Amino acid sequence: MRSISIFSSFQLLLVFTLFISNSTAAAPTVLESLASTINLATNLAAKKNSDNATKYDPCAAIAGKSTASFNDAKACLDFFKYDKDIAKQTLDTVRKITNDLYVFNELAKNPPQVEGLGITPIDISHGLDLIEKENWKSDREFQEAIALLLDKVEDAHLSYSPFCYRQFIFWQPIQLNALLRNQRLVINVAYVKDDIWPDADSSWVGCEVVQIDGIEAMEMVVNYAVNNNGESKDVNTCFNNIMNTKSYFHGWDDGADDLGYHRFLPAQEYHNYTLKCPQKGTLPKQEEYDEPFTVVVPWVAQVPPSYTSAESYWKNFCESSHYSKGNVTKRDIHYDLHELKAIHEGDVFALNANTNAAAAGENKHGRYIEFIQLDKPNDKVGVIDIQSFSIAAEDREAFVQNVTTGLRTFEKDGVEKIILDLSSNGGGDACAGEFLINTFFNSTPDYPSDIKYSPLLERVVKKAYEQQNTKWLDYKPLHNDSSRGSEWFTDTHTYARGNDKNVRFSQPVSLSCAGWGGLTSPDNNKNGNNTFVNNKWKPSDVVILSDGRCGSTCAIVASRLHLSHQVPAMGLGGIRGNRMQFASFPGGESDRLSSFLMDLEILGLSTDADAPLPFPERADIGWTFREVYKPTKEFTGQETDLLEYSVINADCRLYFDDDNADDVKRLWADAAKVLLAGQCLYIEQ
Template identity: 75%
Template sequence: MLPSNKLLGLAILGLFISVKSAAAAAADADPCARIAGNKTASFQDAKACLDHFKYDKDIAQQTVDTIRKVTNELYVFNDVAASPPTVEGLAIPAVNISYGLDLILDEDWKSDREFQEAVALLLDKVQDAHLSYSPFCYRQFIFWQPIQLNALLRNKRLVANVAYVKNDVWPEAKESWVGCEVTEIDGLEAMDMIVNYAVNNNGESKDVNTCFNNIMNTKSYFHGWDDGADDLGYHRFLPAQEFHNYTMRCPKSGTLPVQDEYDEPFTVQVPWVAQVPPNFQTADSYWASFCKSAHQNDHQNITKRTIHYDLHELKTINEGEVFALNSGGVNIATNAVGNSRGPYIEFIQLTGHNEKVGVIDIQSFSIASQDRQAFTDEFIAGLENFEAKGVEKIILDLSSNGGGDACAGEFIINTFFNSTPDYASDIKYSPFLERVIEKAHKQENTKWIDYKSSGFEGSSWFTQTKEYTRGRSTVKFSQPVSLSCESWDDTVTTKKYHNTKWKSSDVLILSDGRCGSTCAIVASRLRLSHQVPAMGLGGIRGNRMQFASFPGGESDRLSSFLMDLEILGMVDDPDAPAPFPERADMGWTFREVYKPTSSFSGQETDLLEYSAINADCRIYFDDNNADDIKKLWADVAKVILAGQCPLVNDE
């Protein structure tokens, strides 16, 4: 017979084993608990957590109802998107959003994630980066490919190059791979695979070169937004497959890549690795932290007169404070569902033979209201400093600038070239939006009072409509309007600066195409109205590229629109879109902008969003400049000093 102390020990051991078994069983039942607290997780473990949440038809219906209401009533390109014009140089698929939503609702999805991603992908296919749906529940993990690629021009050939490796998420990744050429991905010629992915999986732009640039990753040259939607090596959503096979060839020891002397090719199976967000312990706490909306049970009866929005949650979403992780130093703001917080601008005078060239690196136009004065002061001081130091040529670097405040862009144009008329624009009419705008004018509140049209008082610019053909439909629009910058001017006291130093030919726009929204309109106005030449950066060799993307006009987001409705006391309007039943946001273009014409006609072919405006010249990353932006600017300086990027007349 065993002593009592040994019996007690066995009993404790048995209890420990049973507890441990129970914990293991609980982890099996709760895949989110299995990875909670970890730094990283495998693709399969992250997928199990994200797919743990079951498809709910009521949530799906409420989500689709809101998106349908916004796109039908408020999205200015809804009709033309369903039947777009053919524009040489642009890839514009036809997307009937309402029909697509019907098809999505007809599916019996295996998980809520699959449904939510299908909705996001549908809007992405319109290729208007202003139009987006972001389900924050499924944007908390960051998925990394340990091999990060850029595209370099090497010996007159565009190659996929290993820019850097992420051995912090996958220790098997070797630093020696940096600089190696990737020749095949999943058995396909690497560049063909990358171009195909850009064309079919990136909704950044209607220009495939911009899409191509958007999915590549140059470590030292990135100011842009963290949309995380479809980068080749970085996602905020679950990738389509667990592994990719990379075939690489690396330079022989002691040689440089440009010498084209390689060791034997080899193939590596590279996994997607998930970076796990903090602040959850179980599936239930994951849902509570990242997914559950304060509005989930509201708006069951839209005619109810006691409806109010949770303004704290809307503000949290609107300000981008919804991500548990950032991407390791990259701004987490997004183009349509987030905000930039600076830095905004930098003035750099180049050195050596290029000392007559200055760079104005404008990283964002999303100027916080409290920063407006500093922004304008800094811009004028920078120009004065350039002038004093004898700078004769200016590179205006607008690469990876996601836009922002249109009045900041207006300030830049006017400072360089004096006051110029804004481009004609208009807003799609709906009876619901008419009520919003009339209420805004009565209360003298919200952004809807910031528009004006010559000869029209109050809200009559919106109510006295015009009709134009969009796709296969006749659509009502407001009168042509311009944006008032009175609120900007009220907060800024800036001394006048009159540019007599630099002509249009002394300035060169540099853009990788990821110059979007306000940035796109600023770049287009500089190019079309002031004849400032534009240099495209990167893209697909042999394919003419645009220097701007998603220039549709002006966008709104559901979070900010609902806050406007709360301010105006219109949350109980029967046509008001309901908040999403899960924590999510969507963005859309509500004001379309036309390129300059001799006579305004309202034709869809005159819209900036559906126009191809090509860069005048081109430069590519190479082995010398890809990781040193000052070397890139020095290469651009040689072009501008030699006068080798003249304005091209495409008419």
């Protein structure tokens, strides 16, 4: 077992050490003993909270305020009691999805041993059983237990988001990054948030963090990354994910788990930071410090608007129209599509923390792509900065035109080398990635992928073809052009996964990209504007720049450029001396319950006995349903060929420093120097 960081939730993480599949036989007995011990320690506090709840409303006490203390926010969030009916409905839905639809369920329990990946076996089904047996003190603790269990699988596609408990935003007024300073990797104060805590001192910026809560700072941060961040199976990516710079703010996911920003209740009220700060008139890199000092920094909660009491908080943020108390198996209902759409589109957060979005190149859906030619002496280098592949349907043609126009401009202006910055790109539409690959290097054979079989999905796919509706039409057989309609799914193959030797999958498939109307086709020439034939840049003229948070579609694009076209990759940040990957969670394709239920409603399958019920509280779950393989000479379907369980390391490395951490153009200039000097060469994997 890995050691547990002191930032971890003591109670929950002790329980979740029992999820390791090697211990499952003894886990129920151990859990009962552990729960008894914990209950003895918490009964008095729970009784006090229960008595106080009848006297005052802790949510009303902070309603209308901009910020609240850790304890006041906790009192509000823990006001809502554990409900066994809600718990049963919630767990039944999570079980259906993870057992029947999650493509890596068997591998999560018994993963392959891969050098360079730190993978802990997690038996999801057994973990859910343990959660159900526990008598939780609050609904929040129960809901967060599910989120933590799925997080431990270290697949960012697999996540549970209880929106009732994601409405506060918790900040540490000290925000940290990791910098290479005089050949030494240090934890540094990147910036402070005096807007939420007036005692935050701007003079702390640039100070080295010596200790956190009495433990050496780098040890603490690495330990936290290893134990508490489920973003990736690569520790360097997790390390980068818990750090923040002004150029790369990592708060785009609803459960962001870094050292200074949470949407969930932190494990403790405050932290002690021991700092050593540069003497007045000196720069941090001169390392002339004043005497170290320790500052006690609280977690500060931003309070959501639009509620006045616990009752209105529950109604506005937690209550679901799908809750059926005492009748949890009723199937003669239709889904509330308005609520599902609001959940799917993220319109359930009262606060929006994404304040660091770049202004350049933005549209109403956010920034997709920007082309930047660097200044002298690096003016022969251009940067293609892609922040997301989540292209809205109405923006697809504009995205294609932006790519082709940008490349034409680079060509006209004499750009000889290209940095493809994929840092902090959470993925999106795989067809957008397909277009990018084809534009640079013409058509590339698709990587094989397949979907885990279930009787429910068979009915879904068949209905989709009968009605010619929903995304389940988007696939085509990779090697069998004679297959028609839903045969690609019903004519199954069987492969070994973990200890299960007979897991059924669809035929190997690829995406049709029909929804793009031919825009992504390499021979597309619509209006003569959307085609660019690359006759200028070879793979060695392009470098992938990534902090590892290039996930999902981004990970597949980066892997295909690297493995199929030998484009070198430059890793950014991470732990010095530890080889890093440049992509994370490349599972293939994910779905969310909110969109899956909308598909079922459209296809007339909302009453199907095998369909998962909606959650009784406002919540959503995401999971990987399509797995993708590395390119191989002969397709075998082996689990060791899956991208999700493979190591593809960067060819060279760049670190943040005092000069480039808050200036992305300086960072790109540093990357350009490496590229122009020929110091980032492709290494055969």
